[in-house]
Amino acid sequence: MKIGIDIGGSHIGIGLIDDKGIIIDKEERYIINSSEKSTQLEIKQENLKQELEEFIINKINQYKQTIKIENVGIAVPGTVNKTTIIRAVNLDLENYNIAQILEEKTNVRVHLRNDAKCSALAELKYGNLKGYENGMFLCIGTGIGGAIVYNGKVLEAKNVPGYEFSHMIIQKNGIQCNCGKRGCFEAYSSIKRFKEKIAKEFCLDNLNNNYIKEFIINNLNDVRLRYIISQYIENLAIGISNLINIFEPEIIVFGGGFVDYSDILLEPLKQQILTTNLLFNKRDDIILKLAKLGNDAGIIGASLNDKTPIFNE
Numbered sequence: 165m166k167i168g169i170d171i172g173g174s175h176i177g178i179g180l181i182d183d184k185g186i187i188i189d190k191e192e193r194y195i196i197n198s199s200e201k202s203t204q205l206e207i208k209q210e211n212l213k214q215e216l217e218e219f220i221i222n223k224i225n226q227y228k229q230t231i232k233i234e235n236v237g238i239a240v241p242g243t244v245n246k247t248t249i250i251r252a253v254n255l256d257l258e259n260y261n262i263a264q265i266l267e268e269k270t271n272v273r274v275h276l277r278n279d280a281k282c283s284a285l286a287e288l289k290y291g292n293l294k295g296y297e298n299g300m301f302l303c304i305g306t307g308i309g310g311a312i313v314y315n316g317k318v319l320e321a322k323n324v325p326g327y328e329f330s331h332m333i334i335q336k337n338g339i340q341c342n343c344g345k346r347g348c349f350e351a352y353s354s355i356k357r358f359k360e361k362i363a364k365e366f367c368l369d370n371l372n373n374n375y376i377k378e379f380i381i382n383n384l385n386d387v388r389l390r391y392i393i394s395q396y397i398e399n400l401a402i403g404i405s406n407l408i409n410i411f412e413p414e415i416i417v418f419g420g421g422f423v424d425y426s427d428i429l430l431e432p433l434k435q436q437i438l439t440t441n442l443l444f445n446k447r448d449d450i451i452l453k454l455a456k457l458g459n460d461a462g463i464i465g466a467s468l469n470d471k472t473p474i475f476n477e
């Protein structure tokens with residue numbers, strides 16, 4: 165058995181995974197700041213490292229009592245090497261040697277990988293990227309994570325993960341991004357940004373996906389709302405078309421909070437990409453699909469270790 169851990173921008177999930185990639189058991193916590201209402205089941209942003217370590221160590225030690233654990237993998241929304249979170253801008257973490265800390269407390273091998281690369285590995289092995297030689301995975305949520313499948317392998321750079329699509333600049337002197345640069349793709353096109361724009365325009369104080377989605381469905385005739393949606397799709401299409409022009413994927417698979425809005429956003433996005441003169445090589449169609457494994461892709465992908473045959477050496 166393996167343990168997969170997915171540290172997201174707003175939540176953490178830990179799961180026990182069998183050899184077929186099936187989650188046998190799973191537990192989740194939301195990451196909140198001190199102004200939000202708390203129950204016992206949340207992790208506070210202000211105390212992130214300590215509460216994160218406690219949650220993970222307790223869970224590993226609990227599983228270890230009855231099951232032999234081969235390895236623990238962690239999916240991280242940011243730049244990592246095998247043992248250290250070098251920088252995760254949306255969690256405000258830097259040079260955090262989490263693998264060593266966890267290994268010392270649990271005596272189990274722990275390895276890290278960028279979350280979008282984990283999800284792409286899982287979708288390639290068990291999900292909607294399976295069977296494609298050339299594809300792309302985009303996790304659009306708090307930020308935007310990305311991965312490229314080329315010749316059936318998930319590409320990673322040597323010392324850091326690379327393929328940071330979210331921080332390509334799509335607007336000169338544009339909006340400030342959490343990474344410190346201006347005009348980044350994710351500063352315009354993350355689902356967080358999409359929700360914040362709607363909440364600000366209509367004075368909503370709830371950013372819950374179900375709430376915002378219901379608001380959209382009930383107000384689709386509102387001109388201001390339609391403008392926000394069309395602007396969002398335009399920006400998303402610019403970023404994605406840049407990537408299509410570079411990598412020419414056969415398929416793009418989407419994960420993250422974007423999935424919750426896909427029946428509103430996916431078809432207009434496809435039309436925007438195909439019909440507005442964004443593509444260098446014209447296409448009649450592009451396959452856009454949602455992650456088959458949904459929010460579990462990160463946990464399952466994190467559990468795939470270096471010995472997994474599809475791992476890109």
Ligand SMILES: [Zn+2]
Binds near residue numbers: 331341342
């Ligand atoms: Zn950025």
